[in-house]
Structure formats: C-alpha cells, structure tokens
Amino acid sequence: MPEKFDCIVVGAGPAGTACAYELAKAGVNVLLLERGEYPGSKNVMGGVLYRKMMEDIIPEFYKEAPLERPIVEQRFMLMDKESAVTFSYKGLEWGREPYNNFTVLRAKFDQWFAEKAVEQGALLVCETVALECIVENGRVVGVRTDRPDGEVYADVVVLADGVNSLLAKQLGFHREWRPDEVALATMEILKLDKKVIEERFNLEPGQGCTIELLGDATKGILGTGFLYTNKDTLSIGVGTLLSGLIKHKIKPYELLEYVKNHPMIRPYLQGSEPVEYLAHLIPEGGYHSMPKVVGDGVLVVGDAAQLVNAIHREGSNMAMTSGRLAAETIIMAKTYNDFSESMLDHYRLKLMESFIVQDLKKYKDATHHFDAFPQYFERYIPLLNRAASHMFTVDGASKWEKQRKIWRDLGSMKEKLKLARDVFKAWEVMK
Amino acid sequence: MSHSSTIEEKQYLVRFNADTKSHLHVLDHDICLTKCPDKICTIFCPAAVYKWEGTRMHVGYEGCHECGSCRIGCPYENIRWEYPRGGHGIVFRLG
Numbered sequence: 001m002p003e004k005f006d007c008i009v010v011g012a013g014p015a016g017t018a019c020a021y022e023l024a025k026a027g028v029n030v031l032l033l034e035r036g037e038y039p040g041s042k043n044v045m046g047g048v049l050y051r052k053m054m055e056d057i058i059p060e061f062y063k064e065a066p067l068e069r070p071i072v073e074q075r076f077m078l079m080d081k082e083s084a085v086t087f088s089y090k091g092l093e094w095g096r097e098p099y100n101n102f103t104v105l106r107a108k109f110d111q112w113f114a115e116k117a118v119e120q121g122a123l124l125v126c127e128t129v130a131l132e133c134i135v136e137n138g139r140v141v142g143v144r145t146d147r148p149d150g151e152v153y154a155d156v157v158v159l160a161d162g163v164n165s166l167l168a169k170q171l172g173f174h175r176e177w178r179p180d181e182v183a184l185a186t187m188e189i190l191k192l193d194k195k196v197i198e199e200r201f202n203l204e205p206g207q208g209c210t211i212e213l214l215g216d217a218t219k220g221i222l223g224t225g226f227l228y229t230n231k232d233t234l235s236i237g238v239g240t241l242l243s244g245l246i247k248h249k250i251k252p253y254e255l256l257e258y259v260k261n262h263p264m265i266r267p268y269l270q271g272s273e274p275v276e277y278l279a280h281l282i283p284e285g286g287y288h289s290m291p292k293v294v295g296d297g298v299l300v301v302g303d304a305a306q307l308v309n310a311i312h313r314e315g316s317n318m319a320m321t322s323g324r325l326a327a328e329t330i331i332m333a334k335t336y337n338d339f340s341e342s343m344l345d346h347y348r349l350k351l352m353e354s355f356i357v358q359d360l361k362k363y364k365d366a367t368h369h370f371d372a373f374p375q376y377f378e379r380y381i382p383l384l385n386r387a388a389s390h391m392f393t394v395d396g397a398s399k400w401e402k403q404r405k406i407w408r409d410l411g412s413m414k415e416k417l418k419l420a421r422d423v424f425k426a427w428e429v430m431k
Numbered sequence: 432m433s434h435s436s437t438i439e440e441k442q443y444l445v446r447f448n449a450d451t452k453s454h455l456h457v458l459d460h461d462i463c464l465t466k467c468p469d470k471i472c473t474i475f476c477p478a479a480v481y482k483w484e485g486t487r488m489h490v491g492y493e494g495c496h497e498c499g500s501c502r503i504g505c506p507y508e509n510i511r512w513e514y515p516r517g518g519h520g521i522v523f524r525l526g
Binding site: 035036037040041042043044045047105106107108126127128129145146147163164166176177178179182184186187188189233235242245246249250251252253257260261274275276277278279280281 | 436502520
C-alpha cells in the first residue's frame with residue numbers, strides 16, 4: 001500500500017465505514033482498516049439499524065442492502081417469574097417507505113456497507129490490526145499496523161475501533177473503562193421457519209417485531225433482554241452491566257439460557273435451532289463517560305467515543321452520524337489544509353448540537369440511577385405484575401377490595417413514600 | 432430447543448481462526464492464587480476462556496470472543512489484552 005493517505009479510518013463498522021464512504025465520495029484519499037477477515041466478522045449488535053441516519057449517507061439503501069425485516073411493532077415486557085406486563089406500539093406506517101428501522105445481521109450488512117465505500121473509492125484493507133497511533137510532535141500522523149513494514153501515514157486518523165478502543169486509550173483520551181461503564185451482551189441466532197416467525201409474532205410476510213425484556217429477564221440485575229425477528233432467524237440476547245455480573249457472580253451464558261427458558265419467552269422459541277453464539281461489550285457509560293473525541297490529527301467516532309443511548313437501544317445510528325460528521329469536518333479541514341485540534345474541534349461542536357449528545361445528555365444519569373437503586377428492577381416490576389394480576393383476576397372480590405389489596409401490597413407508609421420518591425426520581429433522570 | 436445448551440455447545444456454533452500464540456496474558460498467576468478468591472474472570476467471561484487449575488489460570492484464548500470484559504473486569508488489572516493478529520480470532524458469520 002502507498003504509505004501516505006489523506007485519511008486513515010481504523011475499523012470498518014458503521015461509524016468507520018460511514019466516515020470512509022463520505023470522505024471517498026468527496027474525493028478524499030482514504031484508507032479503511034479492518035482487523036477482521038471481512039467487515040462485520042468482529043461485530044455484534046442486537047440487530048436494529050435505523051433508517052434515517054443510514055439514509056443520510058445512502059438514500060434508499062433499503063432497496064439493495066441486505067436487511068432482515070422492517071420493524072412494525074416494538075414491544076416492552078416487564079417480567080416477573082411467571083408473568084409479564086407488556087406494552088407495545090404497532091404501526092403499519094413503519095412497514096412502508098420511508099420506514100423507521102430494520103433488523104440486520106451485522107456480518108452481512110457491514111460487508112455490504114464497506115463495499116459501498118469501496119465503490120466510492122475508499123481503499124479497504126482487512127486482516128490488519130492498527131497497533132498504535134504514530135505521534136510526532138504531539139500530532140497523530142499515522143498508524144502502525146501488524147503488517148510487515150506496516151507504518152501508514154495520513155493527514156488525519158479516525159478512530160472507529162469500537163468499544164475496546166485501545167488507540168484512544170493509548171492517546172490518553174480516556175482511562176480504562178470501569179465495569180459499570182460497559183454492558184456485556186450475549187446473544188444467540190436461532191433458526192426458525194419464516195412462516196412460523198410471522199404467525200408467532202403476528203406479522204404480515206416480511207414484517208418484523210422487536211421485544212425488549214426487562215425485570216426477571218436479567219434476574220433483577222440492571223440490564224435488558226431482547227428478542228428480535230430476522231428473516232428466517234430470531235436474535236435472542238441479554239445484556240447487563242459488567243459490574244452487575246461481577247456483583248451477582250452470574251455467568252452470562254447461563255443468564256442467556258435463563259431468558260431462553262423463561263416461561264414468557266420459551267414459547268416464542270419453540271422448535272428453533274441455535275446457529276451462532278456471540279458476545280460483545282456495549283459502551284453504556286453515557287454522557288459522563290464520553291472521552292476526548294478530538295486531538296491534533298485525530299478524531300474518535302462511534303462506540304470508541306461511547307456514543308450509545310442504552311435506554312433506547314440506539315447505537316448504530318449514532319455511530320453512522322458521528323462518522324458522517326467527522327467526514328464533513330475532515331473535508332472542511334482539507335480545504336484549509338489544517339488538521340489541528342482547533343480545526344477538527346468542529347466535529348465535537350457538531351456532535352454536541354446533534355441528537356447524539358442531546359440524547360446522551362437527556363439520559364446522562366439514568367443508567368447510574370437504576371444501577372445504584374436496584375429496587376426498580378428487583379421490587380417494582382414484580383409489584384406491577386402482582387397489581388395487574390389482582391386487578392384482572394375475577395374472583396368475586398369487588399374492585400374496591402382489589403384496589404385496597406394492591407395498596408396494602410405496596411407496603412408500609414414508609415415504603416409507599418419511598419416508592420413515590422423513586423417514581424419521581426426516575427422521572428427526573430429520564431425527562 | 433427444549434433443552435438448554437451448555438457453553439461448550441454454544442462455542443461449537445462459532446467459527447474461530449485461532450492464532451498460534453495467545454493474545455491474552457495473565458501477568459501474575461500468584462495474584463489469582465493469593466488475592467482473588469472469586470476468580471471472577473472464570474465467571475463473567477462469556478466464552479469460559481479462563482479456567483482455574485489449582486495453582487494457575489488456564490487461558491483458552493482460542494475460544495475468545497474478543498469482547499474485552501476480562502481486561503476491564505479483572506479486579507487486579509492482571510490481564511494483558513491485545514487484539515489477535517489481523518484476520519485471526521473469532522469470525523462471526525451472522526449477527
């Protein structure tokens with residue numbers, strides 16, 4: 001490979017590829033490095049890809065990209081041991097253009113997306129690890145790879161190397177993540193006949209459904225489970241803060257089995273066969289954990305910058321938009337031939353103004369709050385289930401008696417006040 | 432799918448292109464022996480890469496998902512964690 005590029009992007013996930021695509025399209029000479037055998041071979045996602053942010057890069061991508069199903073229903077199950085209170089929104093407007101979101105399998109999607117960047121003129125080099133940034137006079141001027149004579153230079157380097165961004169850490173942009181800043185997610189892909197999926201999830205042919213699982217799905221530890229429909233597979237997974245697994249001494253794959261065998265979930269999976277098992281970290285530190293994202297000759301995008309909204313399970317969209325904003329900044333920097341931190345700081349400002357940092361700010365204390373006060377998952381979700389059971393069980397007791405019983409179930413006056421305070425505090429961290 | 436699957440069965444579903452040398456290194460086995468009664472990495476590692484063998488930690492790096500949990504979760508920062516050489520390690524085919 002030639003030794004000097006305009007830009008080197010490390011990592012061909014949604015953030016890096018979005019950045020490389022936009023740069024190549026603008027005629028920037030860009031090298032896209034990927035450590036896997038192919039883009040997507042190291043990448044894991046529950047599976048929801050958001051249409052808007054992808055279309056900001058490739059209009060009408062859904063006409064040719066390898067997608068699984070457009071989602072027409074999003075369900076939320078608040079689970080107890082053998083019951084669940086379920087909320088759902090189903091809207092057929094999501095089943096037609098312009099669509100809201102799609103399930104995808106990342107190994108397929110990321111390959112396709114990276115090929116599109118190559119079509120625009122990006123040079124994709126796989127099976128190459130970027131070992132460290134080459135820094136000269138405090139400025140990043142390239143990366144050292146694990147190929148023989150593997151030093152490559154560029155005006156600017158984009159770190160899209162994911163949640164384990166060893167490169168951003170090497171530059172001192174952040175310390176090592178704490179176990180309560182990352183969630184460990186495990187997932188299985190289960191093969192199931194297309195028609196069975198559609199019948200079981202009440203879907204028209206081709207449509208999809210997502211179900212988020214809270215409460216007993218994670219045995220009361222802070223986290224969520226999920227069950228998503230793909231074309232002829234289901235993705236079932238569970239993610240909890242690493243600190244939660246450590247505290248409760250739970251094996252993640254046993255938690256996954258627990259969810260799969262939960263009486264509320266098992267019927268959905270009946271007759272399916274596991275075809276792949278995957279584990280990955282999700283950066284869930286939120287706004288407070290965002291690292292430094294700009295330096296002289298360097299930008300950080302996507303998971304590497306902790307750009308994940310755990311409450312709304314959004315991440316791939318933030319990755320793509322951050323990649324695109326980084327590209328816009330680099331294109332501008334190139335016209336001035338100035339890749340200093342102060343010039344590249346436009347990227348940080350754009351990020352701050354965008355939905356990305358706005359949403360991270362909105363929920364900046366949410367994860368920490370629910371982590372610090374486990375009663376929401378441990379106590380209130382079961383309480384809600386019992387209340388629903390009392391109210392909807394017809395057993396000769398009057399509705400007033402039932403309401404009194406539910407009221408008593410809330411506990412002593414002190415506990416009721418605590419509940420009221422907790423509801424208010426939850427509103428405070430989510431509003 | 433009526434029976435539950437073990438971690439060995441799960442790992443059997445995954446394609447690995449293992450390198451000949453490990454990208455994971457326990458820096459000091461004595462720390463695991465003397466300071467870490469829980470051997471917590473043997474619990475939270477999603478691929479059961481870490482197995483305690485009485486006096487030292489066995490590291491089955493060949494089955495690693497490269498998630499990074501051990502680097503972050505080891506209470507003694509006793510694990511040196513690198514990416515496997517380019518093209519090596521786990522190869523996800525789907526998700």
